[in-house]
Structure formats: C-alpha cells, structure tokens
Amino acid sequence: MYQQIDSNKRKTVLLVAIFVAIVVLIGWIFSVTTDSGYAGVILALLIAVVTSLLGYFQGDKLALATAGAQGPIAQTDNPYLYRMVENLAITAGLPMPKVYVIADAAINAFATGRNPQHASVAVTTGAIEKLANEELEGVLAHELSHVKNYDILLMTLVLVLVGLMALLSDWFIRIRFWGGRRDDREDGRLQLILMAFGVILLVLSPLIGKLIQLAVSRKREYLADASGALLTRYPEGLARALEKIAAENMPLQHANNATAHLYISSPFGRTKHMMSGLFSTHPPLEDRIINLRKMAS
DSSP, X not given: OHHHHHHHHHHHHHHHHHHHHHHHHHHHHHHHHSTTHXXXXXXXXXXXXXXXXXXXXXXXXXXXXXHTEEOOOOTTTOHHHHHHHHHHHHHHTOOOOEEEXXXXXXXXXXXXXXXXXXXXXXXXXXXXXXXOHHHHHHHHHHHHHHHHTTHHHHHHHHHHHHHHXXXXXXXXXXXXXXXXXXXXXXXXXXXXXXXXXXXXHHHHHHHHHXXXXXXXXXXXXXXXXXXXXXXXXXXXXXXXXXXXXXHHOOOOTTOXXXXXXXXSSOTTOOOOOTTTTTTOSSOOHHHHHHHHHHHHO
C-alpha cells in the first residue's frame, strides 16, 4: 500500500510538472508571436486564477446542489452512516465532515470542500442500502482520503492551468488571424517556423490541457484507493464495492460533467467506446480492483 501511494504521488507530481512546462512554453510562444507580449500572458493568468478561486471557495455548494444532496444530516437522522464517517474521520485524524445523502438508487459517493475544515461527504441511498458494512466503509475511506490528500486544491491548480491554456489559445487565434499581424518584414525563416509551431501548439492546447487534467484526476483516484485501503486496513472492502458498481453500471439521475471527477466512479456509468478511457475522469474499475487486491496479497 505504501509503495502504491508513493508511486501515485510521484506520477501526479510528474504530470503537473509536465503541465506547467507546457503552459510556460505556450506563454513564451504567445509573447514572441503576438504584439501583446507578456502582458497578455499575465492578464490570462489573472483571469484563470480568479475564475478558479471562485470555484475553489464555492465549488462545494455547487457540487452538492447539482447532485441533489440533502443535509447536512445529524447523527439522529442516520446513525449508521454518521457514525461510520465519524469513526473514519477520527482514524484519519480529520475533522468531522458534513454528511449528505443523495436520493439515488445508483451506488456512488463523493467528497468536496477546499480543505479538511470545510469538507463534505455525500453518499447515495443506493450505496447505503446495497453495500455491506466493510464495502461502504471502503467507499467512505476513499472519499475521506481525497479530503486528506487536498485533492480539491490540486485539481484547482490544474483548472488554472487548463483555463490559462484555453485563454491563450483563443487570444492567439484572434490576434493572429483577426487582429493586427506583425510586419511581414519581421517574419524571417525562424519567425515563420516559430509561428507554425505556435499555431499547432496553441490550437491543440485545449485538448492537451484536458487530457492532462483527466490523467491527473485518474492518478488521484488510484491514490485515494490506496490511501483509503491504508485507512481501513482492508482493501477487499473497497474492491467488492467497486465490483458491485461495475456489475450494476447504473448512471446517476443528476450526472454532470462539471462534477463528474468528484465521484468514486463515473456518474454516467461505463461506456464500451474504445476511446472512452482516454477521456474518462476515472481509471477502469477492473484496474482499480486488481490494484486493491494486490495490496491485500
């Protein structure tokens, strides 16, 4: 389990480092091939940061409202669920999060909140009713691991980078093709090569950014699986829960692309399209189950 956690942390850091390097390269190309220089990069960064911070501080309320979550519940409303979350939070050394229930027959759950002091956990009625004690405990441990690992903070950083790439790409196209071009006399061979490379990179940058964002999200799921297994000391519980999710393959009634990455499994169910894994917010359930059972062996 410790090896799995260390491996996933290293891979996440590597992905984010590659992401930052690509964004820096895009910013440099934007500055040397447009008349706006670094002023445009700075303005785009400010816009991306401000919009992401709004989501960082208000995203939990939006996610809970979008999911139709009811609560926060008190211990008397659902003693079984409340005490299980409370025991896991104590074991993990976390403050007690707010607990919400989603009236949905699908097995799913998510955690949100910018830090452990402002965390919330939402669980579907399907998960409460269909999962055995150890299975539900594994699911909740996975979600609390997202809180403990500050995954919301990391994904906000990734969102800033994605937003910056998208803004620079849009502005680049507008400036070069609908705005003022540089004097043709300045366009030597190197400038033309740089311009061609810049066009290709900046046109593709939104796709590149999205793919890296999804890759980071998938690595955080593996990390939360391993961290949750370490918390319960019983990887088989979460493995069995994921098997039940895979078997029923039931989408949530209120699935939303903006919050899909928060859930323990895709709220849209699984698709058999060959390219679906590349554009998925979650790694394949089968791979996660195999990894969990390797930890137990």
